Amino acid sequence: MNKKKTLSNIWFYFRVILLCVVLLFPFVIMVSISLKTTAETIGFPPTIIPRSWTLVHFRDIFNPRIFPFLQYFKNSLYIALVVSVVAVFLGVLGGYALSRLRFRGRNAMNEMFFLVYMFSGILLIVPLYKMLVTVGMRNTREAVIACMIVQTLPTAIYMTRSYFDTIPKELEEAGRVDGLSRMGTIFRIIVPLSVSSLVSVFVYAFMIAWNDVLFASIFIDSSELLTIPIGLNSLFNTPDYIWGRMMAASLITSLPVVVMYAFSQKLIRAGQIEGGIKG
Amino acid sequence: MKTKKRRKGDASFAYALLSPSLLLMTLLIGYPMIYNIVISFQKVPLNPRLGSEFIGLKNYLSVFRDPTFYHSVLITLLFTMTVTILSTVLGLAVAVFLNREFVGKKLVNGIIILSYVVPSVCLIFSWRYMFNSIYGIVNYVVVDLLHITKEVPLWFDRPVSAFVLVTIFCLWRFFPYAYMSFNAILTSIDKTLYEAADLDGASPWESFMAVTFPAIKPTLVTVVSLRTIWVFYIYTEVYLLTKQVDVLGVYLYDMAFATHDFGKAAAISIVLFALIFALVLFIRRKVLVVEDE
Structure with a gap:
């Protein structure tokens, strides 16, 4: 019986490791190429472990x-x-308004936010482009910022609202008795209690903006304003790109979001909040 | 006096709090939606100083007469179905497979989520390298080690292989979302239910259908609906990986920013919007029957 259990455990771990190896393989390639010499990256047959290591990229x-x-x-x-x-x-x-306050149109607003969450992105590129160009925001980072804020806002509000729903109302009333204004209760009582959830909202919005290709590629033309995704991609389309540099740049680009995501997951673990991230 | 006033003030305070968000969304979503309809009836000249001209339904006719459009719709439907089904099934399968306590679970979770968190451009560079036709490792394994084909597949330049490639990429990129959603639900299922099913002599499949499936059904509906919508208007991943898979998002983007026909592009986006809407209704009504709460 015990032996059988050990065997099935080994079999389980074997499959887990296999899964991880398959999922990680493209990352392994990324790391490996960033550490290879240029000659080796385009050599044949390909290697996984570099023959000669270099940090030059x-x-x-x-x-x-x-x-x-x-x-x-x-x-x-x-x-x-x-x-x-x-x-x-x-x-x-x-989030505070939708979680705590009763007002006309509250349900309609909830539905509207969900609708925007589903339908956005590429569907509105034509009018957004025309509008923002008309007001002189062509080739500005602010045009991208404006579009990305609207993209992330519905989820941000939804996430904060869900979290605020879990905070007991009594805490706020205590604050009001102590003479805090309404804005004061939000920023002195609610916000400090919601740090973990606000960090994950921050990370969510940061990731969406950091990943964006679509809006940056529409609005930004001049090379000194390019963001990482479109900048690297534009270099890629020139004949003299260097694989090692692209991979090194990719790894450095991934680092902030991976670290931030891991950090926010650590914070959340205490008070699990629902829902994933859009992508 | 103050307590009575507070109730009345609720609404105005709520509107005040929501007003910046509503203003932004009206300006950058509501207004563009209407403006998009207007543009779709116009011929928009390249020079922004020249005015647009109302041309009725000509843009729509041009879309519906364009064979590329129908091709694009078919590709998009096929692609959306494949990616949505495969990524959901894989996410669920992995979640069920890992639904137990074991050493290193957090690490494995992190590894699974990695491809979902890292910017797509970074992932795509690695794929472009792996599938490179001259020195890529995939062709090395397929052609030189395993001798599966004699000919070197040009992954990015043939419609069928490019389609397969983008599908596998999106599967890898998107299944973690399904995995995370199901993982959260599965851990909340009472383990004694499985023990009871086990005592009743249920096979793993039977206990899945009797215990797991009812619990995950609402999540399944959400995951499938959202993934369908998101894949249906996908642009970035496909466009960065290959020029051979012209899904509607790419068709729309190219019409606006390569062909510079804004009127027709607007018409395409309206059609796309209508298609997504119909698709979501279809999924909610037919494929996954949502029970009333």
Whole structure:
């Protein structure tokens, strides 16, 4: 009986490891190429473990004279930070209203947010492009920011609302008795209690903005304003791209979102909130 | 005096809190939706200083007379069905498979979610490299090691192989979403129900249908509906990976920003919107019968 159990455990772990190896394989390739010499990346037969290791690509991508990665990074960071800060702030306000206050049109608003959550992105690129170009926002990062805020807002409000629903009302009433204004109760009582959920809203919005290809590719033309995704992709389409640099840049690009996501999951674990992320 | 006022003030305070969000959404979603309809009836000149001209249904006629459009609809339907079904089934299967306590579960969860979190561009570079026709590792294994085909497959440049490639990519990218959703539900199922089914002599499949399925059904409806919609207007992943799979999102994007026919592009997006809407209604009514709560 015990032996049988051990065997079935081994079989289980074998399959788990197999699954992980398959899922991780493209990442292994990414890491391997970023550490190879250029000659080896295009050599045949391909290798997984580099024959000669080098960190030259990681050094090169941070050298602005040969690779504009830092510029792209700055643009992406600016867009993603503004989007996520605004999404969290508006999420707190909107989430509070929908969670705590009774008012006319509350259900309609809930439904509307859900509808926007489902239908957005590419469906409105034509009018959005025409509108924002007309008001002179062509080739600006702010045009991308505006579109990304609206993209992330419904989920941000939905996430904060769900979390605020779990906070007991008595806590707020205590604050009101102590003389806090309504805004005061939101920012002094509700917000400090919701840090884990607000962090995940922030991370969600940051990831969506950080990943964006569509809006950046519509609005941004000049090379000094390109974000990482479209910037790297535009380099890729030139004949002299270097695989090692692309992979090193990809790894550095992935790092912030992976770290942020892991961190937010750690925070959430105590008070599990529902729902995944859009993607 | 104050308590009475508070109730009345609720509504105005709520509107005040919601007003920035509503203003933004009206400006950047509500208004564009209407403007989109207007554009779809117009001929939009390339020069923005020239005014647009009302041309009635010509853009729609042009869409419906375009063979590329029908091709695109078929590809999109096929692609959406394949990716939605496969990614949901895989997510569910992995969630059921891992639904027990074991050492390293957190790590495995992290590994599964990785392809969902990392920006798509980064993932796509790695795929472009793996499937490169000259020095890619996939062709090396398929042709030189296993001798499955003599000819070197040009993964990105043939419609069928490109379709397969994008499907596998999207499966890998999107199944973690289904996995996470099902994982959360499965852990909440009372384990004694499985023991009871086991005592009744139920096979694993029977206990899945009797215990697991009813519990996950609402999640299943949500996951399938949302994934269907998102894949239906997918653009980024397909466009970055290959130029050979012209799903509606790519068709629409190219019409607007390669052909520069905004009027026709607007008409396509209206048709796309209508198709998605019909599809969602169909899924909710026919495929997955939602019980009334």
